[in-house]
Amino acid sequence: MKVLHVSAQKPDSTGSGIYLSGIINGMKALCEKQALVAGIDREDCINSIEKKYNNEVDFFPVVYNSGELDFNVPGMSDNMPYSSTRYMDMDEDMADTMRFAIREALLRATRDFNPDIIVCHHLYFATSIVRELFPDKKIVAICHGTCIRQMKRIDFKKDYIKDNVKKLDMIFALHDEQKNIIQDVYEIEESKIKVLGSGYDSSVFYNKKYKKEGPIKVSYAGKLSYSKGLLPFIEAINSLDYPTDMLEFVFAGNGSLVDECRAIKEYGAKSNYSIDFIGRVDQFRLSDELNKSDIFVLPSYYEGLPLVILEALSCGNYVISTDVDGVKQWLGNKVNDSGLIDYVDLPKMKEVSLPYEEEIPMFVKRLKESLEKAIEYRILDREKYLSIEELSWNGLAAKLYDYLMIVK
Known part of the structure; x- marks a missing residue:
């Protein structure tokens, strides 16, 4: 054929x-x-x-x-x-x-x-x-x-x-x-x-079993865009109460809307924690960054089907994702019952990808609580991961x- x-x-x-x-x-x-x-x-x-x-x-x-x-x-x-x-x-x-x-x-x-x-x-x-x-x-x-x-x-x-x-x-x-x-x-x-x-591409994204030492690393990969929930995510990061040398954050990706990219980077630069904006990277570099990461966060207001969740899981991450339509069902019981994924309720939306402003503070609070849960998990165990080759x-x-x- x-x-x-x-x-x-x-x-x-x-x-x-x-x-x-x-x-x-x-x-x-x-x-x-x-x-x-x-x-x-x-x-x-x-x-x-x-x-x-x-x-x-x-x-x-x-x-x-x-x-x-x-x-x-x-x-x-x-x-x-x-x-x-x-x-x-x-x-x-x-x-x-x-x-x-x-x-x-x-x-x-x-x-x-x-x-x-x-x-x-x-x-x-x-x-x-x-x-x-x-x-x-x-x-x-x-x-x-x-x-x-x-x-x-x-x-x-x-x-x-x-x-x-x-x-x-x-x-x-x-x-x-x-x-x-x-x-x-x-x-x-x-x-x-x-x-x-x-x-996902299991020949690129797989657990290289790096030795996890030093600060707990939290990553994001995707467009630098307001619709990805990055400003509330950074606000949630800023509200954490851990020593500043205990956590590191890496944001991979870029965006075509210059003002949004600039605003996100400027807000991240003011954080008490280290947030490294590494720009758009190829799949091999992304795999390496995810392998160095302990926790992956996808705070998007809308997603079709976020392949990066599979990539992050396959590289050994604990995943935090907003509870966008269909994702939980798509991932299935094996992933959802693994203890290595947490879903955050979305704010109510004015229109697609645009939340009501009054909803943001509670969304930030939910992101913070999910981050704290993931960090505490990784403090106790930085090596646990889930094999998802069948996906x-x-x-x-x-x-x-x-x-x-x-x-x-």
């Missing part, structure tokens, strides 16, 4: 990009051949993306900031780890130019590669373009959650997207809660939606392949 993967975004950034790469790498042993259509910037190196897949995947780029496509790669979130265009800011001319460029890349890919099936990422604009262009081809799509957030928040091409998403041959949700939301938002019958789940990409890719065989 020959599979063409399609994403509007860069294939080497964000959680959905990691998911895309994980699926492609996991399916190498199962597929005859794979190809990829994805957005990149003119300054991005095509060779580096091809090398990412060991030159085993044919790449058909949609190149932004080039010719008539003279704007940044669009992002499914308003704050991406690279310079991006927000869908809410796109006018009709930009949308038409984007549609034309994606169609051209798709036509090249189908002419040169001739796929048996197309796998799209995000139930959004690019996926709708694929469905419209190839009404007779077998096309499926994976929801990463951020597409749902866009559908709820803005009106960009909403009817066009809904009409074409309904015509997909199969849709994959990351968990049961998301499946129900997809049914409601896109008005799709339940039988067309399958729960796929998510995975790796290989198992997920095999599950997707079986579904694709049914559609094909």
